[in-house]
Amino acid sequence: xSILMLLLLLAMPVLLxxxxxxxxxxxxxxxxxxxxxxxxNLLKKTGGRMLxxxxxxxxxLVSMLIFNAVMFGAVVLMLSxxxxxxxxxxxxxxxxASLIFNTAVSFVTNTNLQHYAGEVSMSYFSQLFALTWxxxxxxxxxxxxxxxxxxxxxxNTLVGNFYRDLLRSVLFILMPLxxxxxxxxxxxxxxxxxxxxxxxxxxxxxxxxxxxxxxAAMIAIKQLGTNGGGFFGPNSxxxxxxxxxxxxYLECISIPLxxxxxxxxxxxxxxxxxxxxxxxxxxxxxxxxxxGIAIYLESTPAxxxxxxxxxxxxxxxxxxxxxxxxTAAVWAAVTTATSNGSVNCMHxxxxxxTGLVPLAGMWLNVIFGGVGVGFINMFIxxxxxxxxxxxxxxxxxxxCARKVETHEMKLxxxxxxxxxxxxxxxxxxxxxxxWGAGTVxxxxxxxxxxxxxxxxxxxxxxxxGFEGLGDNTVPWNVATGLVMLLGRYIPIILxxxxxxxxxxxxxxxxxxxxxxxxxxxxxxxxxGSVLLIGxxxxxxxxxxxxxxxxxxxxxx
Amino acid sequence: MKTNTxxxxxxxxxxxxxxxxxxxxxxGGIYPLVIFVFxxxxxPESASGSLVRDHEGKVVGSxxxxxxxxxxxxxxxxxxxxKYDASAAGGSNLSPAxxxxxxxxxxxxxxxxxDSARPLPADLASTSGSGLxxxxxxxxxxxQAPNVALARGISLDDVEAAIHxxxxxxxxxxxxxxxxxxxxxxxxxDDMQKKxxxxxx
Numbered sequence: 083x084s085i086l087m088l089l090l091l092l093a094m095p096v097l098l099x100x101x102x103x104x105x106x107x108x109x110x111x112x113x114x115x116x117x118x119x120x121x122x123n124l125l126k127k128t129g130g131r132m133l134x135x136x137x138x139x140x141x142x143l144v145s146m147l148i149f150n151a152v153m154f155g156a157v158v159l160m161l162s163x164x165x166x167x168x169x170x171x172x173x174x175x176x177x178x179a180s181l182i183f184n185t186a187v188s189f190v191t192n193t194n195l196q197h198y199a200g201e202v203s204m205s206y207f208s209q210l211f212a213l214t215w216x217x218x219x220x221x222x223x224x225x226x227x228x229x230x231x232x233x234x235x236x237x238n239t240l241v242g243n244f245y246r247d248l249l250r251s252v253l254f255i256l257m258p259l260x261x262x263x264x265x266x267x268x269x270x271x272x273x274x275x276x277x278x279x280x281x282x283x284x285x286x287x288x289x290x291x292x293x294x295x296x297x298a299a300m301i302a303i304k305q306l307g308t309n310g311g312g313f314f315g316p317n318s319x320x321x322x323x324x325x326x327x328x329x330x331y332l333e334c335i336s337i338p339l340x341x342x343x344x345x346x347x348x349x350x351x352x353x354x355x356x357x358x359x360x361x362x363x364x365x366x367x368x369x370x371x372x373x374g375i376a377i378y379l380e381s382t383p384a385x386x387x388x389x390x391x392x393x394x395x396x397x398x399x400x401x402x403x404x405x406x407x408x409t410a411a412v413w414a415a416v417t418t419a420t421s422n423g424s425v426n427c428m429h430x431x432x433x434x435x436t437g438l439v440p441l442a443g444m445w446l447n448v449i450f451g452g453v454g455v456g457f458i459n460m461f462i463x464x465x466x467x468x469x470x471x472x473x474x475x476x477x478x479x480x481x482c483a484r485k486v487e488t489h490e491m492k493l494x495x496x497x498x499x500x501x502x503x504x505x506x507x508x509x510x511x512x513x514x515x516x517w518g519a520g521t522v523x524x525x526x527x528x529x530x531x532x533x534x535x536x537x538x539x540x541x542x543x544x545x546x547g548f549e550g551l552g553d554n555t556v557p558w559n560v561a562t563g564l565v566m567l568l569g570r571y572i573p574i575i576l577x578x579x580x581x582x583x584x585x586x587x588x589x590x591x592x593x594x595x596x597x598x599x600x601x602x603x604x605x606x607x608x609x610g611s612v613l614l615i616g617x618x619x620x621x622x623x624x625x626x627x628x629x630x631x632x633x634x635x636x637x638x
Numbered sequence: 639m640k641t642n643t644x645x646x647x648x649x650x651x652x653x654x655x656x657x658x659x660x661x662x663x664x665x666g667g668i669y670p671l672v673i674f675v676f677x678x679x680x681x682p683e684s685a686s687g688s689l690v691r692d693h694e695g696k697v698v699g700s701x702x703x704x705x706x707x708x709x710x711x712x713x714x715x716x717x718x719x720x721k722y723d724a725s726a727a728g729g730s731n732l733s734p735a736x737x738x739x740x741x742x743x744x745x746x747x748x749x750x751x752x753d754s755a756r757p758l759p760a761d762l763a764s765t766s767g768s769g770l771x772x773x774x775x776x777x778x779x780x781x782q783a784p785n786v787a788l789a790r791g792i793s794l795d796d797v798e799a800a801i802h803x804x805x806x807x808x809x810x811x812x813x814x815x816x817x818x819x820x821x822x823x824x825x826x827x828d829d830m831q832k833k834x835x836x837x838x839x
Binding site: 130202248288298393425632 | 828
């Protein structure tokens, strides 16, 4: 039954990604003379004269960074003034400075780490104008950057215009999809109201304060834009974010949808659909593996019940009953394969070994990944894979008819190593000081995993957490804030620099000696690069965390 | 046209501000408003939180949100790490292999008087992710039925019939497993006993 559920949950986004990828390409890269003058005029009216310019990769990145800085400033401003702004029926007070920094970074970088609980700390104004807005524009930034990377790899030194790309993806990709999903969620029972919390007098005569709000609108883009930042503290486990089996299905298939379609968009823009299909299958294979392993491991009842008169068929700690069996495991796998980070069960309460599944997804960070940026991460592994193959046969490696040389390889290795560096150094520092060691909920190896998970999640711009961690402290807010910034912008800037430098080179004719990038053999090369590099970098911490946790608690 | 990056920083900033303003109004204002108006018109009841009212129209809770029950006449929901506080939801975040979960489970087993002949369904011993899971499994409801029937002084058959009515309306796709909404079940039992004459006619 869980296996059938897995198929239903994964088949739908795979099927939908094909037409969506086609549509996204038409929006982002309209073929000249396709009579869309009206759209271009609308964009120009919104954005102004800047939109006429075709930018080189450097100019594109500068525009991206300036826009992101403006986003950051605007959110800091809105969150700092929340107590003075309207739409605050429950009178939420001011937020602490390091939390404002962390939250603003977290939403600008598409991470949504959330060191606050939405229904406790945020006014409706903050939830909508600051956070929901950010969920649109940060996702659009990712899609725009992938479009630019694709154009560069298609051989263009002018890679488009950032503002035009951003507006295109907000207006014509994210907005229509979000409206559809939000309407369906509202019909499915997700609240959408501007009234303050409801006061109830329970059957036993106690008073219950029921937080609610404009939930449906935020949940739709949270799922679609690989954001993951929920309206309520416990995210999509909350009955108001996710009231039923059907809303759970809809939310779960929304997670990988755009990330999957992004791969097809890359294929269409570069004109290498077979290559895109090869990469897509590698990603899908890894996703199926992850989900299958999670389902299997989570079907073991809680170890704590061993020997007690309790009838258990799976681990129910931290899980909701209405989503059906197996769905929490699949969600945990999907949300950490893509850098979404929403949850429908508490990851801290997953069985000890199951915790390895979300961690592995965030360590690799290329199994579809964040919208747009997931493929940009994969691009680095492709460059490394191509390089290794080139070395093996003794030819200068090539990718997309351009030579990959020392300059590109230096940048690629730097991009590859930033991610583990941020995670491992951060974890080491926090595990050995009271900053981290004093904030864990569970003891021993499980507590170490809480610290490791937090840094992995920040570096991968994922945003899920082992939420037992008391992470709303100044050291955590500052450290993860910095990790999120570096983990977001370095892996966008360096790949674009590589692609830009390749685009400026003379094309090399593809001959019989050229490494084919559209064959099953190349899929094996990429799979090998991803798994071997991932395993080499993260095996030690995997053993210290989840594996040690399993060995010390579950072998008796 | 080639852009000179530094000279254009000012133009970049102006454009960024302009696009930020437009998109914040669209994504933070117009979009939620459209969804709000739709929800108000089409599903007004669930749009404001699926609130449940008693006969006098007073709000007693939400159909989707679990509330505390401790009296013996009521069915008990799953345990909650946040004591059913619907203004600050959350799970236990405890390791399912850890000593805290075992301690809590031992306590629960004692409260229900479970033993190996009559083991406790696991959902009654596990906290949910939100701490607000409104459902228990059919088995967990049937498990509590004898005690509730005894406390209420009504027949076990009546209680079990009420349980099955609830479970029939909430079947999980695929598994076909029936779930029981604890608040709805307890209200149904209260109703049954408040109007004994009507129900027996």
